[in-house]
Amino acid sequence: MTALPFQKMHGLGNDFVVLDARTRAIPLTLGQRRRIADRRRGIGCDQLIVLEPPRDRLADVFMRIHNPDGGEAGACGNATRCVAAKVMAEKHSRHAIVETISGLLDTEAVDGGLVSVDMGEARLDWREIPLSEACDTLHLPLALGPVSDPVGVNVGNPHAVFFVPKAEQIDVAALGPVLERHKLFPERANIEFAQIIAPDRIRMRVWERGAGITQACGSGACATLVAAARRKLTGRSATVVLDGGELLIEWLADNHVRMTGGWTESFRGEIDLRAIDAAEMERDVA
Numbered sequence: 354m355t356a357l358p359f360q361k362m363h364g365l366g367n368d369f370v371v372l373d374a375r376t377r378a379i380p381l382t383l384g385q386r387r388r389i390a391d392r393r394r395g396i397g398c399d400q401l402i403v404l405e406p407p408r409d410r411l412a413d414v415f416m417r418i419h420n421p422d423g424g425e426a427g428a429c430g431n432a433t434r435c436v437a438a439k440v441m442a443e444k445h446s447r448h449a450i451v452e453t454i455s456g457l458l459d460t461e462a463v464d465g466g467l468v469s470v471d472m473g474e475a476r477l478d479w480r481e482i483p484l485s486e487a488c489d490t491l492h493l494p495l496a497l498g499p500v501s502d503p504v505g506v507n508v509g510n511p512h513a514v515f516f517v518p519k520a521e522q523i524d525v526a527a528l529g530p531v532l533e534r535h536k537l538f539p540e541r542a543n544i545e546f547a548q549i550i551a552p553d554r555i556r557m558r559v560w561e562r563g564a565g566i567t568q569a570c571g572s573g574a575c576a577t578l579v580a581a582a583r584r585k586l587t588g589r590s591a592t593v594v595l596d597g598g599e600l601l602i603e604w605l606a607d608n609h610v611r612m613t614g615g616w617t618e619s620f621r622g623e624i625d626l627r628a629i630d631a632a633e634m635e636r637d638v639a
Contacts, residue, residue: 357626360439361396361619364431366568366597368619370398371435374405375414383423388629390421395629396622399567402432412452413440420563427455428509430571430600434460434468434616441468455509469613472572475579475604476507483511485539491583495537497528500546504580508610510562511542512576516586520548520556529560543570547577553591555581568597575610578602 357379360371370389372379381389381403389395401419408415416436418426433451437460440449447462451470459471476482477490482505488494490505493513500523503513513532517523523546532544541562548556557577559570574593581587582604589604600614 357624358621359396359624360621362435362617363619364434364569364571364614364616365595365600367431367570368398369400369402369432369435370396371402371404374403379403385626385629386419387421387423389624390419396624399561399564400426400429400432402436404436407452409452409457412450412457413444415452418453422563424563425454426510426563428453428472428572430470430472430575430612431569431614433458433470433571434614437468437470438616453509463613467613467615469611472508472575472610472612474608475575475610479505482507483539485537493537495532495535497532499523500528504583506576506579508572508575508579510572511538511540512545512573513538513542514545514547514577514580516584517546517548520546520558523558525558525560525566529566533560533562543573543576545573545577547581549581549586550594552587554594555587555591556594558596569595569600571600571612571614574600574602575612579604579610
């Protein structure tokens with residue numbers, strides 16, 4: 354297999370290369386995954402998404418999420434909306450269940466061409482995030498430069514949410530990679546910098562584990578709302594404003610977190626694996 358059909362999709366600028374392996378396995382190497390995600394030597398994306406047959410009988414599709422560094426993520430809210438929209442169109446339905454390594458995500462189409470996703474329960478215990486030591490997840494013992502005292506939340510992925518006076522003034526590129534790999538996070542973490550604008554509106558910027566700065570992070574938006582509500586800075590529903598657009602996040606009474614937002618298909622094409630491999634060999638020789 355050398356030519357792979359793909360779709361390029363995004364949710365609020367958080368972009369994905371989507372491969373369909375539901376009828377034929379796609380055995381990509383770590384190097385191939387990295388090169389496809391490379392914005393200079395490949396197609397370029399925040400995450401590489403591979404659709405596989407579902408493991409759970411209730412699910413419509415299994416979604417595997419690869420970060421640009423080749424590592425695997427447990428959840429991606431923006432990719433879930435994109436994949437859900439694709440599956441709903443295929444089955445002519447307004448409902449789909451997307452399976453990931455973190456569990457089942459129930460999705461539905463809502464007015465305005467948006468997709469709503471039940472991202473599952475917010476996990477708040479230090480063991481569930483996970484952290485390397487026991488501590489109060491409402492006040493993590495972590496500080497770097499101008500930021501400190503984050504909230505720990507797991508919404509499919511580990512998150513640390515820092516509340517700041519002005520999100521635009523934070524040097525995400527400098528602080529993000531250091532905080533992501535802090536010893537407190539044995540599986541690394543997504544890092545959010547959040548500014549409370551109003552009781553129902555939050556400005557957030559993000560450094561994603563294994564991906565870096567992205568235009569939007571769905572699970573990060575969910576974690577931010579949960580963190581803000583736990584700190585009593587907002588209610589349990591708010592619009593989260595990201596670099597790429599807005600998401601409506603709701604922390605429901607049953608502890609599930611619901612995310613609603615848009616999705617877009619940018620284009621379709623084929624990946625020539627031989628060309629990608631040859632280009633990498635030439636670079637290695639050089």
